[in-house]
Amino acid sequence: MKCYFDHVATNPLDPRVFEAMLPYFKEEFGNPQSVYDLGVRAKEAIEKAREQVASLINCKPSEIIFTSSGAESNNFALRGIALARQNEGRHVLVSKVEHHSILNSARFLEKNGFTVTFLPVDKYGMVDPDTVKKSITKETTLISIIHASSEVGTIQPVKEIARIAKEHNIVFHTDAVASTGNIHVDVRELGIDLLSMAAHQFYGPKGAAALYVREGLRIVPLIYGGIQEGGRRAGTENVPAIVGMGVAAELARNELAQRMAHVKKLRDRLVSEITSRVENIYYTGHPAERLPGHASFCVEYIEGEAMLLMLAAKGIYGASGSACSSKALKASPILLSMGIPAQLAQGSVVFSLGKDNTDEEIDYFINEFPQIIKRLREISPYQKGWQEAGSPACKPE
Numbered sequence: 040m041k042c043y044f045d046h047v048a049t050n051p052l053d054p055r056v057f058e059a060m061l062p063y064f065k066e067e068f069g070n071p072q073s074v075y076d077l078g079v080r081a082k083e084a085i086e087k088a089r090e091q092v093a094s095l096i097n098c099k100p101s102e103i104i105f106t107s108s109g110a111e112s113n114n115f116a117l118r119g120i121a122l123a124r125q126n127e128g129r130h131v132l133v134s135k136v137e138h139h140s141i142l143n144s145a146r147f148l149e150k151n152g153f154t155v156t157f158l159p160v161d162k163y164g165m166v167d168p169d170t171v172k173k174s175i176t177k178e179t180t181l182i183s184i185i186h187a188s189s190e191v192g193t194i195q196p197v198k199e200i201a202r203i204a205k206e207h208n209i210v211f212h213t214d215a216v217a218s219t220g221n222i223h224v225d226v227r228e229l230g231i232d233l234l235s236m237a238a239h240q241f242y243g244p245k246g247a248a249a250l251y252v253r254e255g256l257r258i259v260p261l262i263y264g265g266i267q268e269g270g271r272r273a274g275t276e277n278v279p280a281i282v283g284m285g286v287a288a289e290l291a292r293n294e295l296a297q298r299m300a301h302v303k304k305l306r307d308r309l310v311s312e313i314t315s316r317v318e319n320i321y322y323t324g325h326p327a328e329r330l331p332g333h334a335s336f337c338v339e340y341i342e343g344e345a346m347l348l349m350l351a352a353k354g355i356y357g358a359s360g361s362a363c364s365s366k367a368l369k370a371s372p373i374l375l376s377m378g379i380p381a382q383l384a385q386g387s388v389v390f391s392l393g394k395d396n397t398d399e400e401i402d403y404f405i406n407e408f409p410q411i412i413k414r415l416r417e418i419s420p421y422q423k424g425w426q427e428a429g430s431p432a433c434k435p436e
Contacts, residue, residue: 044356044357047240048391049245050241053242056286057283059283064279070275071275071276085276088288096236097227098251105248111261114144116258118261119258123257128179128180130155130180131183132175133145164325165328171184172203182200182209182211186217186219188217191333191360191377192391210232210233211233213235218330232252234250234251235248243288244284249284260273306332316408320336321337333389337383338388343359343388346386355407360388
């Protein structure tokens with residue numbers, strides 16, 4: 040049996056999306072900037088997709104800028120707003136649990152004369168709005184806080200943070216790549232100014248993403264060239280991918296409640312069974328305020344990479360917060376920022392469920408995972424656990 044439990048990494052393309060994309064690879068291949076019929080039809084397809092994506096997050100179509108990836112959208116938001124407002128101030132706030140595309144963009148700004156404050160999080164990986172408020176200075180022009188973590192699943196209080204930003208005339212951006220299309224996201228309700236999203240996170244194609252920019256907000260382009268995307272993002276448009284993103288957004292909007300209920304039911308069962316069958320395993324992230332299909336753990340005495348390899352041998356695909364770099368296994372910075380000891384963070388594993396996962400797959404996983412942990416612990420070099428050290432990781436509530 041094959042069990043794909045790594046939907047935060049990417050999702051399979053919905054067959055309905057694939058069918059909608061096909062004509063734009065061959066028959067409808069025109070350049071959207073061309074004035075003849077082939078170009079006009081391609082342009083119309085892009086504008087329809089823009090309406091579909093805008094409807095998913097409740098904004099105006101004119102507020103959607105198509106990009107190539109969530110990482111590009113994040114770079115565009117941070118660098119574009121910081122540079123556009125640099126005469127008003129050069130201080131930026133981001134959290135310590137952001138995606139690398141935010142963190143590295145922030146470091147780029149630091150190297151170019153900006154001051155960046157990296158906000159701490161609590162044991163659940165959540166930013167305290169009061170901490171945001173206390174970190175604001177007269178120079179602060181931009182705040183960027185992730186909407187939901189792909190690693191620990193925690194959903195941040197972005198509505199409250201956005202309100203604080205507005206009170207201080209600060210632009211607020213959220214990286215909603217992991218959340219858009221998977222939970223309800225309404226930019227008007229949340230009160231945010233910019234939002235990043237990516238199609239492959241809700242069963243659309245890779246290579247298609249978008250940045251929502253509130254109407255009237257000035258932003259400096261990341262890519263210069265032609266007049267595409269209202270002159271804000273140059274480059275010949277990837278029409279098939281944009282069309283696919285539009286259809287995927289419409290499907291996500293129409294099926295959201297059903298999808299959320301399905302993955303939450305499977306996730307709750309997975310968490311309940313695994314935490315009762317495996318000793319010294321800790322549920323990470325917020326127990327309630329988290330993505331509905333997301334389950335993340337730290338397992339004592341073993342390393343995440345070993346778990347992933349043995350799970351993959353059984354046809355079960357997940358992720359880990361640890362990563363091999365320069366021949367040294369480094370613990371996840373996100374887990375460390377939550378106060379989890381480095382040794383325990385090495386044993387992180389993440390399972391994220393999708394709309395096509397089944398109860399039978401959960402049954403198979405529940406049977407195989409404890410056996411894999413048992414085998415790995417039998418050969419583990421570690422003799423003592425870290426729970427006595429006061430790990431902040433928690434059991435599900």
